[in-house]
Amino acid sequence: KKELPVPFFVFKWGPGMSPILYKDLVIFCQDDDISPAMYAFDKQTGDVRWKDDRSDMCVNYSHPIICTTDGRDELVVGGTGALIGYDPETGKRLWHADILLRNIKTTPVSFDGIIYVSIQSRGIANQWLVSVDQNEVGNNDGKLTKAEIQAFVGKRPIPEEFFRKTFDRGDVNKDGELEGEEIDNAFMAPGNHAGASFDKKEAEDEYIAAVRGGGEGDVTKTHVLWRHPTKYTDHIVSPLIAEGRMMLIKSGGVSTVFRLDDGKPVRGPKRTGSGNYLASPVLGADKIYIAGEDGTIQVCENNPTLKELARNDMGEAVTSTPAIADNRLFVRTRHNIYCFTTEPNQTASIK
Template sequence: MRLPLCVLLALAVTAGSVTAANWPQFRGVGGNGLAESSQPLPTNIGPDSKHIAWKVPFPPGHSSPVLYGDRLFLTAVRDKALVTIAVDRTNGQLLWEREAPYKSLEEIHSIGSHAQPSPATDGKLVVSLFGSSGLYCHSVDGKLLWTRKMGPFNNDFGAGTSPVIVDDLVLTVQDHDTNSFLAAYDKRTGKLAWKTDRSEFPRNYCSPVIWTVAGKKQVIVAATLRVVGYDLATGKELWTVRGLSRSVCNTPVIGGDGKLYVAGWARGGDIDERISVDPFAKMIAALDKNNNGTLERPELEKGHAIERRFPQVDRDKTGSITRAEYEYYRNLFDVARNVVLAIRPGASGDATKTHVAWEYRRHIPFCASPLFFNQTVFTVKDGGILTSLDARSGKALQTKRVPGAGNYYSSPVAGDGKIYLLDQKGRLSVISGRGKWKVLHRAQFGEETYATPALVDGRIYLRTNGHLYCFK
């Protein structure tokens, strides 16, 4: 029997196997942010909504809920303790809580958390990562199975990428100012399967995504100036597409059309807003007051592009910027491009000129990951600027501001024809999931929100910095 071409394409290019009624990692199955169930989702949700199934106080943290079976998992900070928590998804009741010991807490951003990465689960294991101490694997009943010590990393913003479980492996990418890497561990034992050096990349915050092309799984990571596809079996680089921002803080998504959608934004990379700095030789001649051949922070004009980013430019954290460090960052300012890219499958080697289907250079999101829904790519830029793009052509369909007009660390999720967005101030916007979208509902939770909601079996699991909600 011959299968229709559309079926063959769907089999050849997928975002991974789909398991209904679960949300096993950051942004759910395959990291695509889509509800797998066709059950209706409530629209008019909020802190006093009639749709609240349960609401419980919850310790703060930025990680997003993951669910498998009757359990929901999160990480949090409770009285300086770093904890992995399991609750009953039917009523929010605490099932167990396990602490991750540490010698010293990592440095974090002023709005950061020591519980930033989201956990991952396969229904038997739950893996959590803390930048202060490493990877922890528990059974879903709370038994500690193994740990891999790592961190604190060389990064004053802390660790923020989430692990994923694929087949028998746990994957983590850790891009920091030095010693960046992508690694795979045996999920049963924690033994290292392979580790790929990524020292060319400074700090980035893209979590790995699995892209299955022609029956083979690739690990996708977007970061400084380029996105890379790695062989899941070996960690070997298979292909790359260049032309990204100088840092990437969101995670790509694999569309239902088989393409990979990547976004990256950093200040100074927009078409009409560039950052340019003088060459090192000119700076050192004018500013090197102690004549040591390097630049120290007090020697730089306060507010200068390099002074503002001194800890990032000083990658080895010696307190001085060398010529190599300075010129590396100056080049980033010159070549970085804030952009949304659509990449076709089947790439090999440098595919910049062969596999980019389209690009879009306006209204690029910073931390919120793109969403593919109804043949449309949705992005939300800080300030609540929501753009819808035709996934086939990259043509902008609509750009408007949603009611939540703050910064976005939570990523959009969709189901039942609706898209849910939460800004940092806890302002919710629910919109119709079409190119010419409309606002359907708005609400104010009154607490800061960094986590991405989970949509499972007609229910919405939403975390603020003080509570965990379930809406139905």
């Protein structure tokens, strides 16, 4: 058991990160609003092997992955403004590609030494103004005060440490209000103003991109293989990589398929499912499983058509990505965990 700093999130989604295993390490990234950091713990003892201070990051929900390029394992995680490659043994930052946006919720996918990302994010000023100033707790004057932010959060007291880190930094003229560029300066780390600024009318951006691993330092101009805008990313659902293709599905049930080598479309948007998605698609036994928030799990062919083979109603919401291991499919619904297998007498539900 290892105690970590209690995370704080102004926006009400709360923590949502999962650890990963690498050799004898448990690696956990938590980009919260006060003390964002990534940790590596000894799997047997819980001792901290290394810690990376990620104070240059805003809140993110992108999980770390392992990418092997030219025989070198790299720990790769998306964050504010940058995709970053680490040495998983030491926590040293090896490279960064400055292609990301402000708030990252999708997780990269790696294949054959290349990292693929699907991104949708708002500008920081736009997010704060829409959520706080233009909410019922604000007065819609284009400014933010500490009282408005506290009213938005509700009864849960905001730690003073948060205001020292953000509001006090941005409030240059010390008038007790954040306006214009002050909002960017408050909620973005100095030198890392990723995404749209306060004066950009179109604050939201979305695209897919591919970055080759194995670099050193700033690889933005050397290792970014392609980057293409698209209106069909999702801000939570991560892409699926299979058979030289990247598949995206977004809330509303629209899917698209792109080539891995150049990011060009294999086929355009198609209605594949319906409803909202928080879980990402997974591949198993040469079939694609797509779990919807409404509790429906679609089984589709592993090809660009995504022809539906079966549709299963779990009876309650599915908001987490199914997992596949040892020829079994694990599904967590709102109140149950299910294990599915083709082996006789092995299906189980754990409440």
